[in-house]
Amino acid sequence: MMENVPRTQRFYTMSTATNTFEKVKAVILSAHKSSSLGEKVNFYNSWAENYDQDVAVLEYRAPSLAANSISSHFSGDREAAVMLDVACGTGLVAKQMKTHGFGHFVGVDGSEAMLEIARESGLYQDLKQALLGEDPLPVQWVDSFDVVVIIGALSEGQVQVCVVRELCKSTKPGGYVCMTTRANQENLEYKGALELELKQMEEDGLWSCVEVTNVQDWERAVSEKGDGYIPGAVYLYKKLPHVAQ
Numbered sequence: 001m002m003e004n005v006p007r008t009q010r011f012y013t014m015s016t017a018t019n020t021f022e023k024v025k026a027v028i029l030s031a032h033k034s035s036s037l038g039e040k041v042n043f044y045n046s047w048a049e050n051y052d053q054d055v056a057v058l059e060y061r062a063p064s065l066a067a068n069s070i071s072s073h074f075s076g077d078r079e080a081a082v083m084l085d086v087a088c089g090t091g092l093v094a095k096q097m098k099t100h101g102f103g104h105f106v107g108v109d110g111s112e113a114m115l116e117i118a119r120e121s122g123l124y125q126d127l128k129q130a131l132l133g134e135d136p137l138p139v140q141w142v143d144s145f146d147v148v149v150i151i152g153a154l155s156e157g158q159v160q161v162c163v164v165r166e167l168c169k170s171t172k173p174g175g176y177v178c179m180t181t182r183a184n185q186e187n188l189e190y191k192g193a194l195e196l197e198l199k200q201m202e203e204d205g206l207w208s209c210v211e212v213t214n215v216q217d218w219e220r221a222v223s224e225k226g227d228g229y230i231p232g233a234v235y236l237y238k239k240l241p242h243v244a245q
């Protein structure tokens with residue numbers, strides 16, 4: 001039946017059904033039951049239509065916080081720069097980056113329904129479906145992008161920590177990699193493992209840390225226990241030139 005209803009109208013109809021904090025919280029908590037990556041991606045497929053409105057209810061600020069961090073350090077030609085948006089979802093990060101003058105975006109995500117909304121935004125030159133951690137990023141992307149971002153997807157059950165090495169590989173020497181993670185109790189073990197890997201890559205001479213921004217009111221808490229806001233962090237790294245062997 002849905003096929004005959006324009007997408008914008010479907011969006012409105014479904015959004016009014018879920019768009020209160022309690023209902024959004026119930027939707028997110030239902031995702032915590034997803035044990036496999038396939039289930040998680042299915043969850044995003046089912047959430048795609050309501051995602052933008054629901055994360056606005058959560059006061060999800062990661063895309064704008066990441067864009068501010070990149071923008072305050074990027075000194076190149078923004079119009080010409082190409083950004084790889086990993087786990088791009090519906091395209092909220094590209095939308096923010098566009099307000100800072102960036103104009104070229106390539107996106108990757110595991111969820112076809114999220115990608116479909118990103119496609120409709122008209123912001124991306126290219127969008128690919130890939131399951132990070134299982135499908136490698138294309139080899140032709142090595143040393144290709146001025147900026148690589150992964151926002152809102154580095155957490156337990158989503159994108160594994162080891163994928164950050166692939167993000168660094170796809171970045172041009174001298175380019176930037178921006179990542180975010182949450183710092184709520186449930187994600188602290190993952191965050192610790194992520195920070196160890198970021199540091200190890202610095203010791204391996206792959207990149208240098210430009211800034212880490214810790215934010216207290218990252219987004220509204222949805223866990224059964226807590227309320228208020230959870231903290232989170234934005235990491236900005238600069239890829240170092242390759243050292244001749």
Ligand SMILES: C[S@@+](CC[C@H](N)C(=O)[O-])C[C@H]1O[C@@H](n2cnc3c(N)ncnc32)[C@H](O)[C@@H]1O
Nearest residue numbers: 044087088089092110111131132151152153158
């Ligand atoms: C919270 S959303 C973030 C989307 C967007 N970056 C933003 O900030 O609005 C997480 C996204 O990561 C994608 N994702 C999670 N794990 C993934 C994986 N292993 N491979 C590919 N995509 C994944 C989901 O499909 C979803 O679109």
